[in-house]
Amino acid sequence: MNMTAGTNLNRGRSERNSRAKRRILRFMLLAAVCLLGFCTLRWVLFDRAAIAEQQGIIIAGWKSAVRQSAVTPDKFTPVEEDARPTGKIVYLTFDDGPTEWTGKFLDVLEQHGVKATFFMQGSQLKRENLQRFVKRAVQEGHYVGGHSMSHQYKKLYEEGEFVSEMKENLALIHDITGENPHLVRPPYGSAPGLNNKQIRDQIAKEGIKIWDWTIDSNDWKLKDHPEQIVENIKKATKVDLEVVLMHEKPQTLQVLPEIIEFFQKKGYRFGVYNDSGHFHLNFQKDHRL
Template sequence: MLNHTTSYPPKRPQRRRGNKTTGYQLPRGRARARHRPGSSYVHHSQGFGSDTRRRAMRVRRGGGSGGRGSKRRNARWPYVLVIVGCAGLVFLASLIGYLNRSVTIELNGSDASVHIGATIAQVIEDEGFEESCNPGNLLAVDDSIITRGGGERYTVTLDGKDVDADDYDSVKLEGGEKLEIHDGGDVYEEHDVKATEIAPAITVKGSGAIGYVSQWGVPGRSEVWTGKLSGITADRGVVQEVQNCEVTYRSASPDDEDTRYIALTFDEGPSDYTQQILDILEEKGVSATFFLQGDAVEADPASAKAIAEAGHEIGSNGYSDTNYSDLTSDEVRSQITRGFDAIEDATGERVSLLRAPYASFSTENWAQCMDLLSGVVSWNLDSGDWLLPGADEVVETVVGSAGNGNIVLLTDNDTTGAQLVEALPDIIDQLKAEGYTFVTLSDLIATDEDFADVDLASVSMPEDAVLPNLPADDDAEGEE
């Protein structure tokens, strides 16, 4: 058994003056110096419930830094590092496996497995197409063979589109593609080309009040080749077929059998009576279409703008009251464009719908100007107001002849204006009583599904289309 002695510090330590080197010291410092070797001492911190002293005891027993417990924890670190390293290797292996996974494509009609990101060139090599596919030939311009096997090495399509040989190494497969690889195709020697354009012709068909381009003309092409290797010259004939132009005339036939539609149209305005006409239409809740004459618009732009602001549809009646059959091609184009320009200047709207003066618009006019037009409209119910028969007769003519889908011709000029203002309210009231709904021309064609592809608000000429040629002896006019 150990020999214990007790050592208690004084209750109130006294500072004692030391030498000049050590300064002041507490008595306990000297007591420690006098402890006998081999003896154990019970200090005040032992067994008296102090948490701080208990922690100090744990440190002495190996629970603190530098003790046996610290060494055990340090001994675990290599295992932790091994586990972390293994987890990293597993993740890296998974990532590499994901990036190099296989995907399925359709190759020549059958499913095939390829590495994701594989190029077409790799598929050609892996699937043995280098041996199984035969290259095409190099041909002279007359189709004779210059070099067997000198053509394309392979014919490759991806999702139905041809792939150029220069792209075999860059196009990558991600899965789900449809790839076709077959024998190569023949190619022609380098050659000079002398091309001749084949202009489209024009055909006007049908009858009715609304004319429009149902098929635009696209030029064809014939070529003569001269080979740079063979020196042979060959007429290759038509290499691109011509698409002829077609103009169709029809009248609207509303699909809704329970509702009757009619369109009021006013020519030659604006006039001194235009505002009164607008007031009547507003009062009756009716929309209409105005074909404005360019020189009249320039004389009275405020009335033209009032028509637009009232929400009515606007077309052009040309620039002046001139029969187009008496004009040259350039003059007809000028009449049309000047009329459109005048309307745009007055209203801010660019229109492309035309009613030619006297409804005279020939096949030749179509060939000259179809690139300017969305449609050419005449009428199928002439009110006869331009004959000045009197308001009552105008009313009787319109109401007595009206039919579903009709386009009614009325005249807005200074000569007929007073008669029209008198007749218009009765026309509207009596047609409403008979069940008619008043619409603009665009709204009228919208009731007929046969006009589904027709837009009277804009020109729809494709970029590759051209104006057609007209035989010199063809003076036929489109039927109205």
């Protein structure tokens, strides 16, 4: 074999080796691309689904925890503002009944098509000659709530008899009317009488509800000046929801038609308390009551 032939042979072998190496490299590159594609596809189809599922589990657990927290007392409990009626509404309320005037108050309210809320006192409820007015009030669509048995500040607040007296008071109303009211008005208002949280805890535990007022007519001390009762109410009327404190007094009865007319001209409608639609209205701002 001459030198030229040997050289050509070596060159041929070298080219074949080079082509083989290139084929191997192309094969390895293709295999790497395929493997990368497979891994990517698996992540898209499986791993992301698993992650999403895991995220869903986490979110569901978080929502469950929030729901459980929402019913835990004093945690995430919304203020019951949604229960408040909308629009201009006034609640006429009368304390210290029943009295010999109760029937006449009911007459005036009936004449004007107005319902009211009465807070009646246990010592008066025991008077059998007045119980017919209590029954009539309920029959005509008014609400009768409690106002204690004794109306004595010391017994109710200093000696801690508030809850026991209100329970007895409400039981009397049930015996007379067959109703089961839960609303009471604290004599002299819930402040400062119910500053003691222990008493408020007892009230909440018993399911008793408290209403104070937004307007104090001071009618009880205006025997000779009934016109001033109306002026007091007019001056104090400022917001869409008003609760007017009055008493079963002859001077109040005298100007009751004028009071009703005033609110009608102001565009108010007249509300009557309903246990199922309770909203908090107490000077202590205790949303449990």
